[in-house]
Amino acid sequence: xxxxxQAKHELWLDILFASFAINDKQIKRDLYNFSxxxxxxxxxxxxxxxxxxxxxxxxxxxxxxKRESVFDILRYLIxxxxxxxxxxxxxxxxxxxxTDEDYMIHHIAALLDNRANDAQxxxxxxxxxxxxxxxxxxxxxxxxxxxxxxxxxEYELILVYAYMQARTTNLTHFxxxxxxxxxSHFHLQSFGEMMAKMGILALPRELHxxxxxxxxxxxxxIDGIAEEEGAKEMCKTxxxxxxxxxxxxxxxxxxxxxxxxxxxxKKLL
Amino acid sequence: xxxxxxxxxxxxxxxxxHLMAPKNYGKIEDPSGVGxxxxxxxxxxxxxxxxxxxxxxxxxxxxxxxCQDTVVVxxxxxxxxxxxNIQNGKKALAxxxxxxxGLTPKQRVxxxxxxxxxxxxxxxxxxxxxxxxxxxxxxxxxxxxxVEENE
Numbered sequence: 541x542x543x544x545x546q547a548k549h550e551l552w553l554d555i556l557f558a559s560f561a562i563n564d565k566q567i568k569r570d571l572y573n574f575s576x577x578x579x580x581x582x583x584x585x586x587x588x589x590x591x592x593x594x595x596x597x598x599x600x601x602x603x604x605x606k607r608e609s610v611f612d613i614l615r616y617l618i619x620x621x622x623x624x625x626x627x628x629x630x631x632x633x634x635x636x637x638x639t640d641e642d643y644m645i646h647h648i649a650a651l652l653d654n655r656a657n658d659a660q661x662x663x664x665x666x667x668x669x670x671x672x673x674x675x676x677x678x679x680x681x682x683x684x685x686x687x688x689x690x691x692x693x694e695y696e697l698i699l700v701y702a703y704m705q706a707r708t709t710n711l712t713h714f715x716x717x718x719x720x721x722x723x724s725h726f727h728l729q730s731f732g733e734m735m736a737k738m739g740i741l742a743l744p745r746e747l748h749x750x751x752x753x754x755x756x757x758x759x760x761x762i763d764g765i766a767e768e769e770g771a772k773e774m775c776k777t778x779x780x781x782x783x784x785x786x787x788x789x790x791x792x793x794x795x796x797x798x799x800x801x802x803x804x805x806k807k808l809l
Numbered sequence: 810x811x812x813x814x815x816x817x818x819x820x821x822x823x824x825x826x827h828l829m830a831p832k833n834y835g836k837i838e839d840p841s842g843v844g845x846x847x848x849x850x851x852x853x854x855x856x857x858x859x860x861x862x863x864x865x866x867x868x869x870x871x872x873x874x875x876c877q878d879t880v881v882v883x884x885x886x887x888x889x890x891x892x893x894n895i896q897n898g899k900k901a902l903a904x905x906x907x908x909x910x911g912l913t914p915k916q917r918v919x920x921x922x923x924x925x926x927x928x929x930x931x932x933x934x935x936x937x938x939x940x941x942x943x944x945x946x947x948x949x950x951x952x953x954x955x956v957e958e959n960e
Contacts, residue, residue, distance in 0.1 A: 603830070666825060681820040688828050688877045696874065742829040745880065748836065748872035750845075750854060763852040 542589050544627045545582065545596035552578040553743060554620050555644075557604055558613045560732040560741055561663040567610065567651060571617075572729065574644050579725075581637050586706050588633060598699050598752060604743035606664040610657060614648050621645050663736035670787075671737050679782050680738075686778050687735050688742070690771065694728035695744035696751060697721075703752045716807050723801060727794065761808045768805065772798040824881055831880050833887035835870045842937065843945035844929025846922045850953040855879060855926035856945070857887075859934060864894045871926065878919040886923055895931065902927060918952050925950065 555578055559571035589596050607613045621641050628634040651657045668680050675683070698721055705717035735741045754760045775795035779788045837858040847854045853875040860868040869891055871883040886905065890898040902924050912920060925948045933946035 666822070666829075668825075684820055684825070684828075685877060692877075740825065740829060745831055745834055746872070748856060748874070750856060750872075751874045759852070766851065 542594060542596045544624075545585060545589060546599055546601075547624050547627055548578065548582040548585055549598065550600055550602045551620055551624055552582055553600075553604075554602070555617060556728075557732065557741065557743060558617055560729075560736045561607070561613060561661055562610050563659065563662070564610065564657065567657065570647065574647075576725075577640055577644075581640070583702060583706070584633055585637075586702075590706060597749060598703075598747045600746045604741070606661075608661055610659050610661065611652060613661065614652055614657075618645055618648055618652075621648075662739055663741040665739040667739040669738065670734075673784055673787070675782065675784065682778055682781050683734075683787075684738070684740060686774055687731050687738070687740070689774065691728060691731040691735060691742075692744040693767070693771065694724045694731060696747055697724040698728065699747055700752045700754070704754060704757075713808055716804050719804055720801060723797060727797075730790075730794070758809060761805050765802050765805050768798050768802050827881045827884040828877055831884040833868075833870050833884065833891060834872060834880075836872060837868060837870050840930075842930040842932075842934030844926050844931070844933050845945055845947045846925035846929060846950055847947055848918075848922065848950045848953050853879075853922070855883060855922050857926040857930040859927075859930045861895065861934065864896065866890055866893055866895060866898055869927075869930075871923070873923075875922065876915075876919060878916045879923060882916075882920045882923045886927065890927075898927070898931075918950070921952070922950055 552575055555571055556575035559568050559575055562568050562571065586596055605616060607616060621644055625638060625641065628638055668684060670680065670683065701717045701721045701724070705714055705721070708714050708717070732741065772795050775791045775798065779791035779795065782788055782791070836856075837860050840858040841861040842859045843856065844859075845854055845856045853873070855871060855873040855875060858870045859866055869887050871887055873879050873883060882905075886901070890901050893901075905920065905924060929946040929948045933943055936943045936946065
């Protein structure tokens with residue numbers, strides 16, 4: 541299995557979760573954008589691996605590093621970005637990845653030149669308070685379980701759909717997978733941001749191959765629709781349980797998005 | 810032995826730790842046994858890998874596509890029996906089964922799935938020791954975790 545693919549997967553997660561952990565809006569936005577570039581690298585590189593008759597998997601070994609300051613995170617990202625360059629070859633895709641990452645390193649290094657960019661990281665402090673909202677304990681508990689459950693599910697969906705998209709020759713399926721991947725990226729971002737706000741940011745657990753190697757697409761879609769129904773139910777339960785207009789509106793909004801996912805999934809049948 | 814076996818009751822700091830960083834999550838290369846508990850209705854599964862040295866469970870790992878209750882129980886159970894012998898592992902399993910009554914129906918099914926996967930890994934180990942050619946032992950769950958919470 542491919543070492544560079546695993547390194548790309550881990551780098552995507554490193555940058556994505558760094559964007560969740562950091563509170564500064566501009567740095568957060570820049571890192572999130574970099575993470576989307578890394579995800580595309582992963583996709584393009586995966587396609588190349590398959591075209592060359594090889595294969596990849598979603599194994600990971602890295603843990604989420606709980607850093608205490610913005611600068612600790614940024615320094616860590618520079619080290620990881622430099623480390624991956626040792627694995628690159630010499631084709632046009634590799635050249636593209638190298639130039640993208642050179643720019644990222646330069647940009648992050650420039651952030652380190654300004655002491656005003658440093659701040660304490662609160663994303664891992666386990667405080668379980670939602671920003672300035674004074675939610676009762678049972679609502680905090682319900683929100684905690686929901687965020688762990690759904691952040692894993694969105695990560696799982698991104699990878700499972702990407703795995704299937706890379707292997708389909710059906711254009712409708714390809715487009716549906718892309719829509720579902722885009723939607724799950726947005727949900728993962730939303731839930732990751734909320735986890736960081738509550739001090740419980742954690743990396744979703746690794747996917748086992750039994751989860752993403754799909755042998756029966758019809759059963760997969762039927763199970764997937766049932767899971768979307770379950771996610772809708774969880775959103776509704778949470779929306780009913782949480783007495784805060786802003787959060788309520790957000791969970792209703794996600795609930796309606798899940799409804800449309802079901803329609804998209806039906807196109808795969 | 811295992812008199813004070815713990816179950817995931819409520820959202821306490823210990824449960825939160827298991828959620829944020831599940832213990833013994835992943836897989837083992839060349840294990841002594843691999844077992845799967847499968848809920849065919851939902852497609853959810855738990856897979857256990859065990860590595861034994863004689864009767865000692867030197868290492869064990871699990872993975873699942875199931876819910877957070879499943880993850881927490883798998884994390885707690887695997888941490889409890891790792892390093893112990895198989896006999897005591899079975900005792901821990903029996904103690905946990907005794908406590909299933911105190912859980913919600915959904916938690917009960919999730920916990921059962923973890924324990925069955927561990928049992929399946931022991932069965933697979935036995936089969937391999939007896940010279941059988943079995944990649945993994947699969948136990949199909951009788952109850953689904955789509956069980957109604959008000960049952």
